[in-house]
Amino acid sequence: MSAPALSPWLQRPLAELLRQRGHAWLLQGPSGLGQYELGLALAAAWLCEQRDAAKEEGACGHCPSCHAISVRTHADLCVLMPEVAMQELGWPLDEKSQADIDDKKRKPSREIRVEAMRDAVGFAQRTSARGRGKAVLVYPAERMNTITANALLKTLEEPVGDVRFVLASEAAWQLLPTIRSRCLGFTLPWPADDEARNWLLEQGVPAGDAPALLRAAGGRPSDALRLAAAGQSPKAWGLLPKAMVRGDVAALADHAPAQAISALQKLCHDLMATGSGAAPRFFEAADLPAVPPKVVLARWSKSLANAAKTAEHPFNAGLMLEALVSEARSTLNSAGRRP
Numbered sequence: 052m053s054a055p056a057l058s059p060w061l062q063r064p065l066a067e068l069l070r071q072r073g074h075a076w077l078l079q080g081p082s083g084l085g086q087y088e089l090g091l092a093l094a095a096a097w098l099c100e101q102r103d104a105a106k107e108e109g110a111c112g113h114c115p116s117c118h119a120i121s122v123r124t125h126a127d128l129c130v131l132m133p134e135v136a137m138q139e140l141g142w143p144l145d146e147k148s149q150a151d152i153d154d155k156k157r158k159p160s161r162e163i164r165v166e167a168m169r170d171a172v173g174f175a176q177r178t179s180a181r182g183r184g185k186a187v188l189v190y191p192a193e194r195m196n197t198i199t200a201n202a203l204l205k206t207l208e209e210p211v212g213d214v215r216f217v218l219a220s221e222a223a224w225q226l227l228p229t230i231r232s233r234c235l236g237f238t239l240p241w242p243a244d245d246e247a248r249n250w251l252l253e254q255g256v257p258a259g260d261a262p263a264l265l266r267a268a269g270g271r272p273s274d275a276l277r278l279a280a281a282g283q284s285p286k287a288w289g290l291l292p293k294a295m296v297r298g299d300v301a302a303l304a305d306h307a308p309a310q311a312i313s314a315l316q317k318l319c320h321d322l323m324a325t326g327s328g329a330a331p332r333f334f335e336a337a338d339l340p341a342v343p344p345k346v347v348l349a350r351w352s353k354s355l356a357n358a359a360k361t362a363e364h365p366f367n368a369g370l371m372l373e374a375l376v377s378e379a380r381s382t383l384n385s386a387g388r389r390p
């Protein structure tokens with residue numbers, strides 16, 4: 052079983068990262084560009100037993116080390132993620148955590164747990180099992196709280212021999228400055244339009260849907276794929292702005308609160324952009340309603356940012372959705388009226 056091919060726009064960055072020496076990398080950039088994929092590819096290349104370093108290529112994909120990574124059992128790779136991300140990306144949890152979750156003693160964590168970090172610190176101090184060093188992958192690195200981050204910091208400050216770190220982040224500004232300063236920073240590049248489109252087609256997204264989904268995702272291919280997987284219809288996306296003008300709750304009914312807020316934030320962004328003479332990014336210009344006054348949009352934007360903070364644990368998702376749509380409606384109907 053070989054590793055899935057790395058997206059084309061990540062192959063150059065991988066070669067660049069492999070050319071340089073560094074015991075801790077921070078891969079940063081907006082979500083959906085492939086931080087996790089690149090971080091894992093880098094760790095796999097470090098640990099690969101048959102890599103041709105002269106060719107600046109990544110892991111071979113078929114040696115025992117690569118195989119161990121593909122089946123998620125490599126003794127020299129430690130993956131630090133919130134438990135929800137581990138489940139989503141197919142990484143096994145430790146037995147105790149899995150048992151606690153199975154027994155409903157607690158829910159899978161949305162943060163990187165301090166217990167997991169302690170295990171990682173212990174891992175960093177052990178000798179490598181396969182003799183090619185060890186790697187720790189932290190993703191999304193911004194999901195460390197202060198205690199967890201400080202535990203990592205100590206290990207970053209006094210690296211023990213043969214361990215290397217790759218932190219992958221979609222919000223690097225949320226990281227402790229001391230963590231950032233201990234890592235070599237690398238900003239992920241944006242893919243070219245045709246690269247992103249072709250990649251989506253290879254992932255099984257219908258050709259007709261790819262451009263609209265990419266647009267809805269602001270040009271970020273992994274986000275576009277996630278939208279496709281979540282069943283976002285490209286046609287419904289185009290109709291969303293007008294549906295909000297009408298206050299049609301049904302248009303967002305199949306969205307979780309966080310997704311609904313994200314969609315409204317994109318609409319708000321595009322109206323602000325259009326209002327200041329720039330091109331919209333997420334919607335076609337023709338799909339947008341008349342632009343409300345700046346101060347009304349600013350108020351909406353602030354209110355959406357506040358809502359986003361509680362979106363993961365709303366008391367009542369249905370009520371929240373209704374309130375969001377009602378606010379969108381009154382905002383969008385204030386175009387041409389005095390604020």
Ligand SMILES: [Zn+2]
Nearest residue numbers: 099111114117
């Ligand atoms: Zn290999």
